[in-house]
Amino acid sequence: MLPVNENTAIKLIPATQYTFEQLVDIYNQTxxxxxxxxxxxxxxxxxxxxxxDVSLEHSLVATLANGEKxxxxxxxxxxxxxxxxxxxxxxxxxxxxxxxxLFNGLLHQTQKLCINFCMLEVIKNNIPAHQMFxxxxxxxxxxxxxxxxxxxxxxxxSELANIQSFEREQALTYLNNHQLIQPxxxxxxxxxxxxxxxxxxxxxxxxxxxxxxxxxQKFLLSRFxxxxxxxxxxxxxxxxxxxxxxxxxxxxxxxxxIHSNNPHLPAFYEVxxxxxxxxxxxxxGEPT
Amino acid sequence: xxKILLIEDIPDNVELVHRALSQTGYEISYANDAETGMxxxxxxxPDLILLDLGLPDYDGQTLAGWLRQEEKLNKTxxxxxSAWPEEAIRQVVESYQCDGYITKPIVKLKxxxxxxxxxxxxx
Numbered sequence: 001m002l003p004v005n006e007n008t009a010i011k012l013i014p015a016t017q018y019t020f021e022q023l024v025d026i027y028n029q030t031x032x033x034x035x036x037x038x039x040x041x042x043x044x045x046x047x048x049x050x051x052x053d054v055s056l057e058h059s060l061v062a063t064l065a066n067g068e069k070x071x072x073x074x075x076x077x078x079x080x081x082x083x084x085x086x087x088x089x090x091x092x093x094x095x096x097x098x099x100x101x102l103f104n105g106l107l108h109q110t111q112k113l114c115i116n117f118c119m120l121e122v123i124k125n126n127i128p129a130h131q132m133f134x135x136x137x138x139x140x141x142x143x144x145x146x147x148x149x150x151x152x153x154x155x156x157x158s159e160l161a162n163i164q165s166f167e168r169e170q171a172l173t174y175l176n177n178h179q180l181i182q183p184x185x186x187x188x189x190x191x192x193x194x195x196x197x198x199x200x201x202x203x204x205x206x207x208x209x210x211x212x213x214x215x216x217q218k219f220l221l222s223r224f225x226x227x228x229x230x231x232x233x234x235x236x237x238x239x240x241x242x243x244x245x246x247x248x249x250x251x252x253x254x255x256x257x258i259h260s261n262n263p264h265l266p267a268f269y270e271v272x273x274x275x276x277x278x279x280x281x282x283x284x285g286e287p288t
Numbered sequence: 289x290x291k292i293l294l295i296e297d298i299p300d301n302v303e304l305v306h307r308a309l310s311q312t313g314y315e316i317s318y319a320n321d322a323e324t325g326m327x328x329x330x331x332x333x334p335d336l337i338l339l340d341l342g343l344p345d346y347d348g349q350t351l352a353g354w355l356r357q358e359e360k361l362n363k364t365x366x367x368x369x370s371a372w373p374e375e376a377i378r379q380v381v382e383s384y385q386c387d388g389y390i391t392k393p394i395v396k397l398k399x400x401x402x403x404x405x406x407x408x409x410x411x
Binding site: 024272277 | 297298343347349350353371372379380
């Protein structure tokens, strides 16, 4: 391998010039020594690109002049909003400014697209990345939790509720009318781009009412959004979660990017969820 | 002879485990993703599964959840292998009813072999 230093020219190449297999290989190499490595295969990257509107045209691979791959960064684009994701540098090439070059290159892409609002998430305690994002003008707006629920966990709530299920069309209608700004992964478009979306509506004996939308994959429940229309959000979420796990007792659950101040959060713990890790949500610009 | 299934996607780690266990007389099989791991586990009914948490299709927790619900595997030990902080791994082990964990990276092969032996002995 050629040595990389400050005098070495780094080329930033649009990700469209690589196959999905090559992009998976680069990405997995960047994550190989991560504490939470989250590797992907080709099918998962294709799904990821489609679900999150990742523009490979504006995503970048960093290479040396001889083509050796050093790192990758991806950009999700929705109207005038953007999302920075999958930033990583292959371990031997770290601390040489490659991450900064990739990030800078990506911000140039957002300028070309006249993007006025950009968001990203960084794993809590990834201090070098967090510091770099701050230097580029991003600001912290909150903390996001990644939660798990094992199918072997059988805690239930005692909340009595009338629960009705609804299908994709109704789920999308609820989400489209839900005005809160969600992390990119849980935005309306992410659900539109996903299959197997449905939900439940709960009416509790005390009059509390609300809904949840979720995605059910072959082995996994994921992508939750809750809304309480009236009453106690913890009771509503607790009833909905208990019902969900009674319906799908054999499925594992991975819930991503729930805000730490989400009023439904205590319900997750009531029904036996555990916290896997936290991310910091960061924004640049103002959402319109 | 005890049967071990290693479910791990990083070739260097597979090689390391292979090097460590090849002289022990155990029958070792490998899978590099969760779906292959599940299929192989049901086919060979191993005595011990060494399970990496970061897999490219479904992660190790999801796989542990399926494995633990399979009647055919109720005597199989599941041991998680991860570089996560120990507290986090312990939580996974408890929630997904695994039998224990081995922390990564594997530094001393002798210690690793002893850990594997102890999981196989603890019936």
